[in-house]
Amino acid sequence: MLNLQLFYFLFLFSLLTFCTANFSVPHVSVNTERLIEDLKILGQFSDGDYPGITRLLYSKEDKAARRYLVALFEKSGLSVSWDPVGNIFARWEGSDPRAPAVASGSHFDTLLNAGLYDGTLGVLGALEAVRSLKEVGFEPKRSIDIIAFTSEEVSRFGIGCLGSRYLVGSLSIEELVKLKDSDGVDFESARKSCGYTERLEDSKISEDFYSAFVELHIEQYHILEDEGIPIGLVTDIAAPALYTIEWKGPGGHAGSVPSNERQDPFLAASEFALSLEQLVLRDPKNSRATIGRVEVYPGSAGAIPRSARLSLDIRDINEESRTRVKDLSLEKAAAIARKRKVTMETSHNYSYPPARMDQRIIQVMEDSCRAYNFRYLKLVSRPFHDSLFMATKFPTGMIFIPCNGGKSHVPDEYASPDDISHGVEVLAETLARLSYQ
Amino acid sequence: MLNLQLFYFLFLFSLLTFCTANFSVPHVSVNTERLIEDLKILGQFSDGDYPGITRLLYSKEDKAARRYLVALFEKSGLSVSWDPVGNIFARWEGSDPRAPAVASGSHFDTLLNAGLYDGTLGVLGALEAVRSLKEVGFEPKRSIDIIAFTSEEVSRFGIGCLGSRYLVGSLSIEELVKLKDSDGVDFESARKSCGYTERLEDSKISEDFYSAFVELHIEQYHILEDEGIPIGLVTDIAAPALYTIEWKGPGGHAGSVPSNERQDPFLAASEFALSLEQLVLRDPKNSRATIGRVEVYPGSAGAIPRSARLSLDIRDINEESRTRVKDLSLEKAAAIARKRKVTMETSHNYSYPPARMDQRIIQVMEDSCRAYNFRYLKLVSRPFHDSLFMATKFPTGMIFIPCNGGKSHVPDEYASPDDISHGVEVLAETLARLSYQ
Ligand SMILES: [Mn+2]
Ligand SMILES: [Mn+2]
Ligand SMILES: [Mn+2]
Ligand SMILES: [Mn+2]
Numbered sequence: 001m002l003n004l005q006l007f008y009f010l011f012l013f014s015l016l017t018f019c020t021a022n023f024s025v026p027h028v029s030v031n032t033e034r035l036i037e038d039l040k041i042l043g044q045f046s047d048g049d050y051p052g053i054t055r056l057l058y059s060k061e062d063k064a065a066r067r068y069l070v071a072l073f074e075k076s077g078l079s080v081s082w083d084p085v086g087n088i089f090a091r092w093e094g095s096d097p098r099a100p101a102v103a104s105g106s107h108f109d110t111l112l113n114a115g116l117y118d119g120t121l122g123v124l125g126a127l128e129a130v131r132s133l134k135e136v137g138f139e140p141k142r143s144i145d146i147i148a149f150t151s152e153e154v155s156r157f158g159i160g161c162l163g164s165r166y167l168v169g170s171l172s173i174e175e176l177v178k179l180k181d182s183d184g185v186d187f188e189s190a191r192k193s194c195g196y197t198e199r200l201e202d203s204k205i206s207e208d209f210y211s212a213f214v215e216l217h218i219e220q221y222h223i224l225e226d227e228g229i230p231i232g233l234v235t236d237i238a239a240p241a242l243y244t245i246e247w248k249g250p251g252g253h254a255g256s257v258p259s260n261e262r263q264d265p266f267l268a269a270s271e272f273a274l275s276l277e278q279l280v281l282r283d284p285k286n287s288r289a290t291i292g293r294v295e296v297y298p299g300s301a302g303a304i305p306r307s308a309r310l311s312l313d314i315r316d317i318n319e320e321s322r323t324r325v326k327d328l329s330l331e332k333a334a335a336i337a338r339k340r341k342v343t344m345e346t347s348h349n350y351s352y353p354p355a356r357m358d359q360r361i362i363q364v365m366e367d368s369c370r371a372y373n374f375r376y377l378k379l380v381s382r383p384f385h386d387s388l389f390m391a392t393k394f395p396t397g398m399i400f401i402p403c404n405g406g407k408s409h410v411p412d413e414y415a416s417p418d419d420i421s422h423g424v425e426v427l428a429e430t431l432a433r434l435s436y437q
Numbered sequence: 438m439l440n441l442q443l444f445y446f447l448f449l450f451s452l453l454t455f456c457t458a459n460f461s462v463p464h465v466s467v468n469t470e471r472l473i474e475d476l477k478i479l480g481q482f483s484d485g486d487y488p489g490i491t492r493l494l495y496s497k498e499d500k501a502a503r504r505y506l507v508a509l510f511e512k513s514g515l516s517v518s519w520d521p522v523g524n525i526f527a528r529w530e531g532s533d534p535r536a537p538a539v540a541s542g543s544h545f546d547t548l549l550n551a552g553l554y555d556g557t558l559g560v561l562g563a564l565e566a567v568r569s570l571k572e573v574g575f576e577p578k579r580s581i582d583i584i585a586f587t588s589e590e591v592s593r594f595g596i597g598c599l600g601s602r603y604l605v606g607s608l609s610i611e612e613l614v615k616l617k618d619s620d621g622v623d624f625e626s627a628r629k630s631c632g633y634t635e636r637l638e639d640s641k642i643s644e645d646f647y648s649a650f651v652e653l654h655i656e657q658y659h660i661l662e663d664e665g666i667p668i669g670l671v672t673d674i675a676a677p678a679l680y681t682i683e684w685k686g687p688g689g690h691a692g693s694v695p696s697n698e699r700q701d702p703f704l705a706a707s708e709f710a711l712s713l714e715q716l717v718l719r720d721p722k723n724s725r726a727t728i729g730r731v732e733v734y735p736g737s738a739g740a741i742p743r744s745a746r747l748s749l750d751i752r753d754i755n756e757e758s759r760t761r762v763k764d765l766s767l768e769k770a771a772a773i774a775r776k777r778k779v780t781m782e783t784s785h786n787y788s789y790p791p792a793r794m795d796q797r798i799i800q801v802m803e804d805s806c807r808a809y810n811f812r813y814l815k816l817v818s819r820p821f822h823d824s825l826f827m828a829t830k831f832p833t834g835m836i837f838i839p840c841n842g843g844k845s846h847v848p849d850e851y852a853s854p855d856d857i858s859h860g861v862e863v864l865a866e867t868l869a870r871l872s873y874q
Binding site: 112250254280284289301304315381410 | 550597657658675689693694697698704706707708711722725726736739740786818819844
């Protein structure tokens, strides 16, 4: 009798621990070949020469990529929907469809002439996680959503994380409709030309719509590679501030005006670029400052420039030190303008606050790494991601995998099949666990 | 009898001097309003917002401008023809049509967002000179050709004086057919799309085709304005050398790579620009060096540049000192590349020899100024012109008029109606005298 009671107690205890702390998911068998093929096909929707990838929001390549993604999601038995800006949702319905869902995803737009993995790995990696969970017979409790975000990159409309910001309500309709691309095309025309004709409306998604959001992404730097560790778990995301500085002068004929009479705005821009470099070199491990866009007008060999315009991107996990770099550099830009007798105008494109990842999700991701015996490293993400904004509304976590040489936003951006496979395994395990939490 | 002989002798002597040294042309009455209206209409054929003028070779605006010019020439009773590259010739036949003709003209293409007078004044001013000579009953002995040159500016195909170089045979067909614009359109496609479908052929125009060439042009600097002198007579034309320098680095993500690990080609370009400025500031009255075209690739705010490409335009009347500036600056560019661990490539777009204007023509222009009681100044042209190449084959001269603030290649380029009128008067007188020489 005592034995029977003990047996009964042990049985109940096991059942309880199985369902909570020691919840166990069958190991998945990731089909890495299939995933990489999908990535490569998606990479073909590009306005430029492969392997350099250019896929701007609402371009014809973007439109084609959207059709491809929707077809892939539907082929895997997911129900697909989208919102007015074109965030695409592919749902694997759980046994408790009314419970807040678990979501995973990333973006599929690119900068100009960029790489194959940035963003797309988080979209197609989430699909592969779902496919491989289905293949081992896993059944989710909470539904699992794959989100393919509209435009995380700044390449078309000059602002980042457009889709995720719209989703969480941190981008107003007024801001959206004011956007224009460099050809003067406004956001609404572009959106509608891509087939998204529903009215924009303020986000109605409440904080309990998702119980968790997890994004798989390449590291875009070489810490994991240097340490030989396959998985990075993000603790914080550094956030960017973007400014535009333009200097203007009278121009003139390249043959006529003597050098000592010139008021050349490009020389002002050059002087600024070198002074900015000196400023951030004082603290190279923290502040990042980049001049990525340079436009000199009119741009003729025979004309002294009349205008030079730069983008100034500053990133830090520490908002204060980011602001200090901004203040010092804009002061310097103005001093250079005075000295060179050119005018200067600055505009502030955006500043986002840094984000902290959710401790509970980090814990689940650590458990998931252990389930597969993967070493992992907790680290800061200096690039920003849709997770920066998803974290403002939902508990959020990010899984990083190494990429070759830490290179990203370049055509030779590369992640190995093994690293991709490991990242998807950790993601699958994490999503499965979160769907029962 | 002695009186009669003396009278007879004096009569013959007067006749002789009238026909040679003291050849006299009736003063013309320039219709400045008509000329300025023509200039403004021509300015409407522009791909951009007036008053900024953009008319690139073989563009639809150029094609429309050509139709307009041909119609104007024909309306004035001139016989119009053109060559395979689209140099347009409008001939006023003289009483001795087999004698080498006198020619006057300039270009009608522009840089990007440029002014109304550069080039066009020399085309329509020559037409006004011819119209006003016709109106006072003047009849030329040598025929007078107005030449509207195809593309003096570098704005579409990257080389200057394309039309005049083709005309004098200093631009080979092999060089021409290799040209591509920045969109990759080749010269032959562009030429044919503009309606010039005849085969290109090497220049058949011999040195005795024209006895003289005279170009009317705005000064593009402010010496005449500063001195309050209405007419400049050019003695020498400084000639340009154009190079392209490109630095390349690995690029990378703006958030990831710390400043001390970057190999940023735009910072190399900036450092070069400032060192070039220092170099030419040592001798600001002679060397002119200009970075007018700057292209940074990929040009995204979130990506460290992978490439920065500059145009380097150096001009001097002294070929040796021009070469010295080139040598020193390219050495510096290479040193910067080594220091910053970026690669560098340079290409040599062109170098032209400086030109000396013809003494006999300068003498005729001086006489013409005196005929109208205009003060004049002999000066050097630092900008180059079609005259730089016409001078390689024909005796050549240039008449400058002041332009406001010396500004050129900018939308507010301006020459006053009075100055325009005086320039055309001197041109008309000069052409008339040259047609009898
Ligand atoms: Mn990115
Ligand atoms: Mn990304
Ligand atoms: Mn010009
Ligand atoms: Mn000109």
